[in-house]
Amino acid sequence: MGKKSRIKHRSTATVETAPDAVGPRQPCPCGSGRRYKACHGSGDSSSPYVARPFDGLAAESDLVALREFVPAATAPLRLREPHERSVQVCSLLPGAAPAMVRDDGSVWLGLQVQHGYGDPSRDLGAVLLEALEAEPGSLVSLTSPPGEGPRLEDLVVDEPLEITVHDGFDYWVADVEDPDGTMAGALAQANEAAAPTQRMTSAAAAYWTRMGEREYLRWVLPHPEDAVLDALARMHVLGDESLVEGDRLIGMFRAHGLVVPVWDLPRGTGPDAVDERLGAVAARLEELLADPSPLTSEERSARSGLASRQLTIR
Template sequence: MSKKNARRAQAGSGTATLEAPADNPRRPCSCGSGRRYKACHGSADAADLIVPRPFAGLQAETELIALREFVPSATTELTLRDGVVQTPDQAEAAEADAQSRRVLLTTVLPGAAAALTRADGTVLLGMQVQTHSGDLSRDVVAALEWALTAGPSQVLSVVGRATEGPRLQDVLVDGPLEVTVHDDFSWWLEQPAEPGSEVAASLERANQAILPTKRVADRPGAYWVDAGDRAHLRWVRPEDEAPLMAALARLAAADELGLGEGSRYVGSFRAHGRLVPVWDLDRDAHPSEWDAPALAFEERLQRALASDEPLTDAERRARDGILGRQFTLR
């Protein structure tokens, strides 16, 4: 199926934007916070409110979190639905233009910009930006809407702090993302930089700061990173935290939480409503050597998730120990 046909086939399956309930602003806000709309995204300080799971409902949620939080250099092409531009006086022309333009979601752009347009019309959107509101999903789409109506070779440094408008859930054809991890930032440039130029020097500085990163077992949200003195596996998990913690506790009590020789489970962190387990790995092992152990761990994890037996005393102690090694990213 072509991308355009796929967009049309999915056109009615989106998540509603965060707007006031038509008949009662006292109803729960659609961002999922549990607060009433008038006290949440209908309040005066709505731009500062945190949407706990900005990418909830998207198949690519774990990948989006990884790109936002810890993957240094990566790109993925987005497939947009028809009619994503909502500006009335520009909608018709912009919609026709949008469907013929490439849109690349990236980890970070030069200067941590929110978006830029290339001379050929390609749109690049940055996930790791200078400033953001409490809803990262809406911020990305605000940058997208700017880019789809901007001229070639333009840069949007920051987005405004809007409290209304579409989100990624509203404009994407939902599905997995094909992420390409890059060894450097040469994809920033449309043509090679002149040797010795300021652009070349800036690119070299950015490249020197990259921690080598590879996908593991082609699993969504799972990335190997070389941190210098050691390597890590960071794996954004799609499960809700309570059942995932219980499953990890079962594995820990059975001494099955590691990835085999040369690995050690060190803890986890929360990011945008999902849990990210982390392992230390033998830095001398090639990243691909962890593919099979990661897949074997996922099999064990799925079996543990399927269990509905109460946790044993040993498993509860293991869960308490795991909980003691958690922190939350904001």
């Protein structure tokens, strides 16, 4: 797989000084690209690391998906009073910009950005506030830790996102003239790099994608990791984990405190065939998540195997 590069302040947001899985010389989980010991593990970071920045939001899993691996998607956001502006969250903006104010005054808020200050929700809050004050036609950046202030959930209405997944990035310039074709050339290159992706309708935050000749399903689950591993282990032993004939649950990765299991699908499967079965798998998973009984020896073995298959690429 290739890598794609509530009104209520959450004073209880999960803050971790040193996640157990991160060594001092490993990359900081905030996404800065620096080693942990030189970033949020330095002991003097001005911005605390929040392990699950979108915790409690109805759109948590989809926000994680759009931030981590969905190439081209948009969704409207409703602002809390007293703000009255049209705001759209985008998986990616031109140049990985944090935000842009369109000529009509509407705000586009980017999720896939180059900065990482420990709490993406606080970063988004700071960028959104600045964008609301910026002039039309402006780009908004974030070049230093934002400090204290409202987080995303303090500024927007807490509700599920109405997501539109696009075939490419043409929506960037849908209302912009391009007389010399400059933007068209740049768009063609960006579109070529965007893996075809489709959001499933039968389960929340599940996305089919095709990368080259390979197809995958990535499913962002909002449940605690231990509970997910237990439930998936039970499903494996029962033979209930399959989405289509010939598929394989190849492992998982972690993103912003959530677990993302990944299925490798047979060539030519397509999104519709996956969607037909996914609803039943999701319902079965919910049943098993509620099972309080201890794992059997066979289930423990299956759990250990799944936990060891940690994917390091998106």
